[in-house]
Each structure stands twice: as structure tokens, then as C-alpha cells.
Amino acid sequence: MTVDVVEVGPRDGLQNESRTLDVETRVALIDRLARAGARRIEAVSFVRPDRVPQMAHAEEVLDALPSLPGVDLIGLVLNRRGAERAARTRCTELNMVVPVTDTFAERNQGAPTAVLLEQAAEVVDVARAAGQRVSVTLAVAFGCPFEGPVKADQLAPVVEAVLALDVDELAFADTVGVGVPPQVDALAALIPDAITPPRLRFHFHNTRNTGYANAWAATRLDLSRYGGRVALDASVGGFGGCPFAPAATGNIATEDLLHLLRRGGVAVADAAPHDLGPLVDVASWLSERLASPVQALLGRAGDFPSGERS
Template structure:
């Protein structure tokens, strides 16, 4: 296996946006600081959206003014339109993530626009970001299934992808917004991207709503560069510390895959990680517990409860390899 996985920490954004208790700016900055200290190097930190729609994301500019400055850390701001991109461009964000649902049913409920109109907004936002020297990710939401219109065909995703690629984003992401996807769909969507030379990098966003998120992540990690299935030999995977997260506009869209659980799985599978290597799993688990205390909500990940498992930890338990 020569494909590398890049972990994208989305806890400060997707991990918080669906929680009942909004966290203040300083607590969100503290979360980001703790994640950087545990090895996170690409972090979706804020969302430049209307605070009346997503109050958990209020104060994006204030958060970005206080986050640690580190040349090795890239901060992503989620945006939906030109105005959001303009706000991001005035901060220390180095990337924007522009979200476009692939169904009109979801797009109308989420953004009050059709998919075609949203693609026009995405193109304008992309240009603003590029003019500001920022990288651009474009996420195709509900690419695996829509809570309002049901299953989403590969043909439907292909039509939206063809338009989305016109702006030549640095990265295309396929999002399983409501956690209905299975590995077969991961491979099918990756195959779409492999046939489009405009797509330079793939990213996936999985939820574990129906306990398939980790299987999907392994499927993405195993796509391999053969035949161009993984442009640039790197695939990015979103994950949220503690497994927190969800979409406030998608019924029953529960938590993301947990960063520490995913890192444990990829380490065991021998999947090479881009950047500084395997993050501090026990440290991430502690961050998940810390975050749960502040939200008044228990972490959804499992390593936070079970702990890491290595030869050293087994020796500490008095176990042997023959057990």
C-alpha cells in the first residue's frame, strides 16, 4: 500500500455544531490548542455561517484571532457563499471548505437554494478564496444518501461533481452526511473522481450513525493509487475528537467517526499517515473526555473509554501475548 492518509480534525466545527450547549470562544480556542498539542495538523476550526442558524459557530473571527500560530498547522473555515469566503479571507484561515449538497431537497432545506444555484455560489466563493491565497476544498454533502429524498444514485453525484470540478478546487470531498454509506459506495464515488483529470485530491467525511463509518474509512484508505483512484497518492479523512458531531439540518445525523478510534485502526492496518505520523491517541482520548465534560455530553468514541492497546499496555496489565 503506497497511499497515505491525511487526518483532518473537524471536532471544533462539525463536532460542536449539533451540540445543544454552545461553547464560548475561549473554550473553543482551548479545544483547538489541545488538538494541536496532540498532533493535529489540519483542523476545520470554524464555520462562517449565520449565527442565528448555527449559534454553536458564532464568533468565528474571534476564534481565529486566538488560535495557536504554527506554520505546520492549516486551519480550515467552512463557508457556503461569497460572503462567507470574504469573512474567512480576513482571518488566519489558510483554507476554505465550501459545501454543496447533491440533492435539491437537502439544499433547499439547508441553504434555501437549488443545487445549481448553490454551485454558482460555490464558484464565487472559490474565486474569493483563491484571490486571498487560500486553498479550496469543495464538499459534496449527502453524496451517499439524503434524509429527505432517500438514496442518491452515482449518476446524480456525477452530474454535480462535473459542475463542481469546473472551479478546479484543490480537493473534492464526498460526505456521508447522515451515515448511511457502505464501502461499495466509497469505491464507486472514488471511481467517478478517477475519471476526471481536474480532481487533484480526494477527501471523505463519514458519520458512524449506522456503524459503517470506520468500514468506509478503511475502504477509502485502501483505494490505492493504481489507475489514478487516489490523485496525488493521498486521501484525506475527516474525523472528530471523541466522535462528537452531526448536522443540525439532517434528522438523526449522529456523530462523526472519532479521531482517536480512526488513528488506532489505521495504525493497526499499517496505513501510513501524512505529516508527523500517528497522533497521541491517549492524549486525544483525554481531549475527548475534556470536551464531553464541557458539553455535558459523553463522547461517542470508544478508545476514550477502553484506552489504547499496545504491547506496552498489555505488559502493564500483566497480560502476555499467549493470552
Template sequence: MSSVHLVEVGPRDGLQNENKTLRVEEKVELITRAVDAGVRRIEAVSFVNPKRVPQMAGAEEVMAAVPRRADVSYIGLVLNRRGLDRALQSGVDEVNVVVVSTEEFSQRNQGCSVAEGISAAVDIVRDARAAGAFTTVTIATSFGCPFSGEVKASWIGEIIAQLVAGSAPDEIALADTIGVGVPAQVRALAALASEEAPGVPQRWHFHNTRNTGYANALTALDVGATALDASIGGFGGCPFAPAATGNIASEDLIYMLGRSGIETGVDMDVLIKAADWLGVALAKDVPGQLGRAGGFPSR
């Protein structure tokens, strides 16, 4: 692997669990800083009910104000048909629909069973592709659930098989929603995903809750990942997961990839400045490490 896409999820996952809600113009500023750093895939908004996740309010206004460039693709996260309609009307380039792998978390996160989530995802993928949008299905809690405990890799493989049989997405994302995964799980899930969805690119979403996120990211690259999610500053977490903590930090990931000879086209120093800006905007310390230590050799 000589290159990989960084999918910047800070404007969505990075903000959805914070006590402070950013204004629309601040969200657009964060997205603009990511674009200026060279990020070309950005999960910019989530079309969820703002009463349930108030940090995601104003999705349409954000999409109306983001810098539009031919080489930048904006992703909208959706959970249901209403979310898809809003996303398409807002002019997103990509639709990311979430399927949760466990029953209790699915009910808490989306108000539906796993089977209902799979059925909804199949319909959303079909209709989003018909509208010309690139489609991703993210399987949440692929590595473990805060309520149900361990999640068998074979069950994730069954979910993937059902999704592909219904309407294969352009990309499958496997998410360690609560940061419990280890590299052995990454290898097992990658093998199953390749078996059940041959030729479908794999995207991975890691949290660093237990300090394994970066090891998991490198392992995902070893097994053929085409895209890795990360959040500027390492902010983020699921509001429906107890003790949720942040994503792997974009700037820390870029440092690791760059020193490993893997190209992303993203400027690490611009990301560090963006992380500092976001920390001030959220009135919180930046979880990521690179802003404290800087790159090496020093510049």
C-alpha cells in the same frame, strides 16, 4: 497508502449540533489540544449565520486566538460570498465550501437550489484561490439524503463535472452527511470522482450513524484518499438532518490507521485526553470507543 492527512473537524462539525454552546476560549482550547496531538489540518470554524447555527458564533474571535504555526492549516467552512469574505478577513488558510446534492436538503441547509449552490461554489473557489487560500468543495449528502432518499452516484459525478468545468478546487470532499454509506458506494464514488476530476485529491467525510463509518474510511484509503475527516470524541452531526449523530472519532480512526501501518503523525493518547476534556465541556458521554478500552498493546 502509507500515510494520510487527518482533518480534525471537531471544532466545527463536532460542535454544531450540540445543545451546549462552548465559549470562544473553550473552542480555542479544543483546537489547541488538536494541535498538541499533532493534527496539522483543522476545520476550526464555520462562517454561517449564528442565528441559524448558534453553536458556530464567534468564528472571528476563535480565529484571532488560535495558535498560529507554519505547519498548521486552519480551515473555515463557508456557504456563500458573505461567508467567504468573513473567512478571508479572519485569516483562514483554507476555505471549504459546501454543495448539497439534493434539492430539499439544499434548501434547508443553505436556502438555495442545487444549481445555485454549484454556481456559488464555483465563484467562491475562484475568488478564494485568487486570495491565496487552499480550496475544498464538499459535496454533502453524497451517499443519501434524509428527505429525498437514495442519491445516484452518477448524479454526484455530474456535480463534480460541473464544479471542475467552472473552477476546479484544490480538493474534493465527499460527505456521508447522515451516515448511510457503505464501502461499495465509496468505491463507486471514488471511481467517478477520479474520472470527472482527474488528479484532484479526494477527501472523505464519514459519520458512524449506522456503524459503517470506519469500514468506509478504510475503503476510501484503498481507493486513494489523501485526507479523512474525523471528530475528537466522535461528537457531531448536521443540525438540519433528522436524528443526526456523530462523526467517526479521531482517536478511534488513529488507532485503526496506526495498527494498519498508516502514518498520520497524530498522537492517539493526546486525542483520548482531548476527547475526555470535550465530554466534560459538553456535559455528555464521549461517543468514541477508544477512551474506554485504550490502545493495544496496553501502554
């Protein structure tokens, strides 16, 4: 069992904060995360700046980044237009978001789920033509703030439609932090045995203090069908939230997640750092610039054992 940790701090960690960071600071954040050991970073989002001003100037951020050998840069997109912008950049991967309920889809992206699935097919075409990998994240898969619980018979056709697109990775997102561990198993089981599945990823928020339990449940799945590995999104410092989800709070924190995985004997891909101090330092640095408190706990309690090597 191996876990890939996807650092989403520069995107999801910033998009719901009241303070908007300038390009130079966002570049510094990505660079600091790479130096702290992050190897898959969701760096930018190609969205309308009038709706999410924290994500404006995506191209400028990417252009200003230093060389980051061995680091994959992910760009989040909501439609073909965003994908076409991303295709002209140094992103190595595009991540298309498709909410699984029509109400959330309309509020987040201005179109129902069925229309967004059609746009996802276009995004895949754009990414393939540009030589980029492509993933689809199914938002509010664990529950919707407007429509309530999402039943399997509602979600299954969406999963089937995405799998038909031949994406590189499928992600289930607990966008508003309502998920519990049994749902992790139930969502993974929606992928039919007859289909060769893509890589599997989960995106958890800790809104109701279940994010880390859900992450642990994902590491307990039978991953033999997925190449023996799963990916987990996390945000340095636990920052994050969705601007279009009421009361949405932060993601699970990268440093807390890595501590859990390491102490639990779960292998992390790309030689994740044993010394989590640099990530704690990045979280503190970011907190000062956002004027927002760190949500992660590792920086308060300290690593255990101190300076552990495993």
C-alpha cells in the same frame, strides 16, 4: 498509501450540541488538538449565528488563537458572503459545502444545488484572490434523509461541475451516516479518467455503525491518480452531527480512526502521534464542557498494545 486526517471537532463536533461553548473554550479546544498532533483542523464555520449559534464569533476564535506553526486552519463556508468573511482571517483553506440533492440544499443553505454550484465558483474566486486553498464538500453524497438514495446519474453532473472549478480538493460526505463500503468505490469512480483530479477526501458519520468500514474502504482505493494519498475527516471523541439532518449523530472519532490506521499499517501524514492518550484526554475534557458523553471507544478500552510504537 498515505492518509491525511482532518480534525473537524471544533466545527462539526460542536455544531449539533445543545450547549454552546464560549470563544475562550473553543480556542482552548483548537490549541489542545494542535498540541495532540492535529495538523489540519476545521476550526470554524462562517454561517449565520441565528441558525447555528454554536458557530458564532468565528473571527474572534481565529483572532484569539495562539501561534500554531505547521497547522492548517480550515473555515467552512456556505456561500460567497461566508467566503468573504473567511478571506479576511488567518484561515489557510476554505471548504465550501454543496449538497447534491435540492431538498437538503434548500434546508441547509436556502438554495437548490445548481445555485450553490454557482456560488461555489464565486467562493473559489474569493479564496484564490486571498491566496487560500479551497475545497468543495458534496454533502449527502451517500444518501439524503429527504430524497433517499442518491443515484450515480444524479451525482455525476455535480461532480463534473465541481471539477470544472479547479478546486484543490473534492470531498464526498456521508452526512447522515447511511453509506456502505461499495459506495466509496462508486463515488471515487465518478471522477473521469480524462480529468486530472484534485486531492480526494471523505467525510463519514458512524450513525449506523458503518463509518469505520467506509474509512477503511477509502484506504483501499487505487490512489495512484491522487498522488497516493486520501484525506479522512474525523472528530475528537466522535462528537458531531448536522443540525439540518434528522437523527444525525457523530463523526467517526479521530482517536479510533488513528488506532485503526496505525494497527492496519496505513501511513498517516504529518507524523500522527503514536501515543493517542492526549487525544483521549481532549475528548474527555470536551465531554465535560458539552455535558455530552464521548462516543469514541478508545478511551474506554485503552490503546493496544499499550504505548505501541510503530
